[in-house]
Amino acid sequence: MFENASKVRKKPMQARSRETVSAILEAAAQVLEARGYAGTTTNHIADRAGVSIGSLYQYFPNKESIVLSLMEAHMAEAASGTDALMSLVEARGCITPDDVREFVHLAMELHKREPGVHRAIVQDIPITGKIWWEAFMNMERIMVDRLRILLDKTPHARKTKGGAAARMIIRVLESLTHRQVMDSADRLDQEEFLEETSDMLCRYIFDAGMDKS
Amino acid sequence: MFENASKVRKKPMQARSRETVSAILEAAAQVLEARGYAGTTTNHIADRAGVSIGSLYQYFPNKESIVLSLMEAHMAEAASGTDALMSLVEARGCITPDDVREFVHLAMELHKREPGVHRAIVQDIPITGKIWWEAFMNMERIMVDRLRILLDKTPHARKTKGGAAARMIIRVLESLTHRQVMDSADRLDQEEFLEETSDMLCRYIFDAGMDKS
DNA sequence: TGAGAATATGAGCAATTACTTATATTATTC
DNA sequence: GAATAATATAAGTAATTGCTCATATTCTCA
Numbered sequence: 310m311f312e313n314a315s316k317v318r319k320k321p322m323q324a325r326s327r328e329t330v331s332a333i334l335e336a337a338a339q340v341l342e343a344r345g346y347a348g349t350t351t352n353h354i355a356d357r358a359g360v361s362i363g364s365l366y367q368y369f370p371n372k373e374s375i376v377l378s379l380m381e382a383h384m385a386e387a388a389s390g391t392d393a394l395m396s397l398v399e400a401r402g403c404i405t406p407d408d409v410r411e412f413v414h415l416a417m418e419l420h421k422r423e424p425g426v427h428r429a430i431v432q433d434i435p436i437t438g439k440i441w442w443e444a445f446m447n448m449e450r451i452m453v454d455r456l457r458i459l460l461d462k463t464p465h466a467r468k469t470k471g472g473a474a475a476r477m478i479i480r481v482l483e484s485l486t487h488r489q490v491m492d493s494a495d496r497l498d499q500e501e502f503l504e505e506t507s508d509m510l511c512r513y514i515f516d517a518g519m520d521k522s
Numbered sequence: 523m524f525e526n527a528s529k530v531r532k533k534p535m536q537a538r539s540r541e542t543v544s545a546i547l548e549a550a551a552q553v554l555e556a557r558g559y560a561g562t563t564t565n566h567i568a569d570r571a572g573v574s575i576g577s578l579y580q581y582f583p584n585k586e587s588i589v590l591s592l593m594e595a596h597m598a599e600a601a602s603g604t605d606a607l608m609s610l611v612e613a614r615g616c617i618t619p620d621d622v623r624e625f626v627h628l629a630m631e632l633h634k635r636e637p638g639v640h641r642a643i644v645q646d647i648p649i650t651g652k653i654w655w656e657a658f659m660n661m662e663r664i665m666v667d668r669l670r671i672l673l674d675k676t677p678h679a680r681k682t683k684g685g686a687a688a689r690m691i692i693r694v695l696e697s698l699t700h701r702q703v704m705d706s707a708d709r710l711d712q713e714e715f716l717e718e719t720s721d722m723l724c725r726y727i728f729d730a731g732m733d734k735s
Numbered sequence: 736t737g738a739g740a741a742t743a744t745g746a747g748c749a750a751t752t753a754c755t756t757a758t759a760t761t762a763t764t765c
Numbered sequence: 766g767a768a769t770a771a772t773a774t775a776a777g778t779a780a781t782t783g784c785t786c787a788t789a790t791t792c793t794c795a
Contacts, residue, residue: 319741323792326742347560351783361744366784446705469718477718484697492659505682505690509726517730532771536762539772564753574774579754 319367330368332358337375342425346376349429380430380441387419388448395455403463404456409514410507416486417503424490431487453479465516478510532580543581545571550588555638559589562642593643593654600632601661608668616676617669619728623720629699630716637703644700666692678729691723 321327336358340349351372355362369375394415398408420427457475460466467474485506534540549571553562564585568575582588607628611621633640643654670688673679680687698719 322741325792329742350781362784363745363786364743367742370784372783471714473714473718477722480698480701481694481722484701485693488693488697501684501686505686509690509694509722512725512730513722517725535771538762542772563751575754576756576775577773580772583754585753 321368326368329358329360329364332360333365333368333375334378338379338423338426341376341379341429342423346429351375376430377441379426381444383419383423383427383430384441384444384448390415390419391452395452395459398459399455404459404466404514406507406511406515409510410503412482413503413507413510416482417489417499420486420490427490431490449479449483460514467514467516474514478514481506481510534581539581542571542573542577545573546578546581546588547591551592551636551639554589554592554642555636559642564588589643590654592639594657596632596640596643597654597657597661603628603632604665608665608672611672612668617672617679617727619720619724622723622727623716625695626716626720626723629695630702630712633699633703640703644703662692662696673727680727680729687727691727694719694723 321330333354336356337349337354340353340357344353349372351365352362354375355365358365365375369378394408394411398404453472453475456478457472460475461468485502489502534543546567549569550562550567553566553570557566562585564578565575567588568578571578578588582591607621607624611617666685666688669691670685673688674681698715702715
C-alpha cells in the first residue's frame with residue numbers, strides 16, 4: 310500500500326546492509342523517542358545505530374525519509390488492522406455497539422506501541438506540505454467511506470447527509486487517541502478511556518433505547 | 523493570569539519601543555503562518571517587522587519567547603472566554619444542551635482567528651519539556667474541575683467517578699477543534715461541525731429522552 | 736583466487752541560524 | 766542645551782547540522 314517512494318537511495322542487496330538499514334531505523338526510533346524530531350540529528354542516529362554517517366546516507370537520502378519510513382510502518386500496521394476489523398463487520402452487514410468498542414480498542418492498541426516515536430512524528434514534524442499527511446488523509450478517507458456504507462446499512466443507526474456521521478466518528482477516534490498519546494503522564498486510565506469513548510460513540514451512532522452492550 | 527515570565531528582556535518605556543514590540547509580534551504571526559515554526563527565523567521576523575535583529579533581541583531573549591508570547595495571548599483569550607461562559611452557566615446552577623452548543627461554538631470561534639499561527643504553535647513546536655504545555659494543561663484542569671461540579675449539580679446529567687465525564691467532554695472539545703484547525707482544506711463544514719459535535723456531546727452528557735434543543 | 740561489485744568509513748564542507756556587541760540615533764530631563 | 770537614558774542598527778561570531786566524497790574494507794562468483 311505505501312510503496313517506498315524514492316525513500317531508499319540504494320537498495321540493500323546483501324544481508325549485511327539489510328541489517329544496517331534496520332539498525333538505522335531502530336536507532337532512529339530510540340533517538341526520536343528520547344529527543345524529539347527537532348533534537349534528533351542524522352549523526353545521532355548513525356552513532357546510536359553503530360554505523361557511520363556515510364552509511365546512513367547511502368540508504369536514506371535525508372533525515373526526513375528516515376522518519377517517514379517509521380511513519381509508513383505505523384500507517385501500514387494501522388491500515389491492515391483497520392481493514393481486518395472493517396471486513397469482519399462488513400461480512401456481517403451491519404455495525405453493532407460491540408464493534409464500536411472493538412474499533413476504540415484497536416485505535417488504542419495501535420498507539421500504545423512506541424508512544425514516543427508516535428508523539429515525535431505527529432507532534433514535532435512540521436506538517437505543512439509534508440508527504441505523509443497526504444497519505445494519512447487518504448487512509449482516513451477510505452475508512453470514512455467504508456464506515457459510511459456500513460452506517461447506511463445498519464438499522465437504527467445515525468443517518469446524516471454526506472457521510473457527516475462517519476467523518477465525525479473517525480475523527481473522534483483519531484483525535485482522542487492522538488491526544489491520549491500526547492500526555493503520557495496524568496492521562497485518563499486506559500479502561501476508563503475505552504469505556505467512555507465507546508459509550509460516547511455508541512450514543513452518537515445508535516438510536517436511544519438500544520442497550521449499549 | 524499568564525504573567526510575562528521573564529519573557530521581555532527589557533521593558534519598553536517609550537511609545538516608540540512599544541510599537542517595535544507589537545510590530546515584532548505581528549510579524550512573527552505572519553511569518554509563522556506562512557512558514558511554520560521550523561521555517562521561521564528571528565531574522566525573518568525582524569525583516570518583516572521592519573526592525574533590526576538587534577532590536578528584536580533587545581525585547582525578546584530568544585525565538586521561543588516570541589512564539590510563547592503569541593501563545594499566551596491566545597490562551598488568555600481562551601481562558602477569559604471560557605470563564606465568562608462558565609460563570610454564566612454556574613449562575614444558573616445547572617448545564618443545558620444549549621450551553622453545550624455554546625461551548626462548542628466558543629471553541630470554534632477561538633480557533634478561527636489566525637488558524638495558521640495556531641497550527642504552527644500546536645503542531646510544529648516540540649512539546650517535550652516546553653513551558654506552554656504545562657500552562658495549557660493547567661488551564662484544562664481548571665475547566666475540567668468547574669465542569670465536573672456543574673455536571674454533579676445537573677439532574678439527568680451523566681455521573682461518573684473521578685470526573686471522567688468532564689475530562690472526556692473537555693478533551694473532545696479541544697481535540698476536535700484542534701483537528702479542525704489542522705486541515706484547513708477539505709474540512710467539515712462549520713455548521714455541520716457545530717451541529718454534530720454538540721449533538722454528540724449532548725447525547726453523551728444527558729439521559730436519553732431529553733430533547734437536544 | 737582475484738576482479739569487480741557492494742558496502743562501510745569519517746573527516747570535513749557549505750550553509751544556516753540564533754544571538755552578541757560596538758556603535759549610532761533619538762528621546763527625556765534638569 | 767547638555768547630559769543621560771532609551772532605543773535602534775547591522776556586521777559579525779560561534780555553533781550546529783545536513784550531507785558529500787575520496788578511500789578503505791568486505792563480499793560474490795566465475
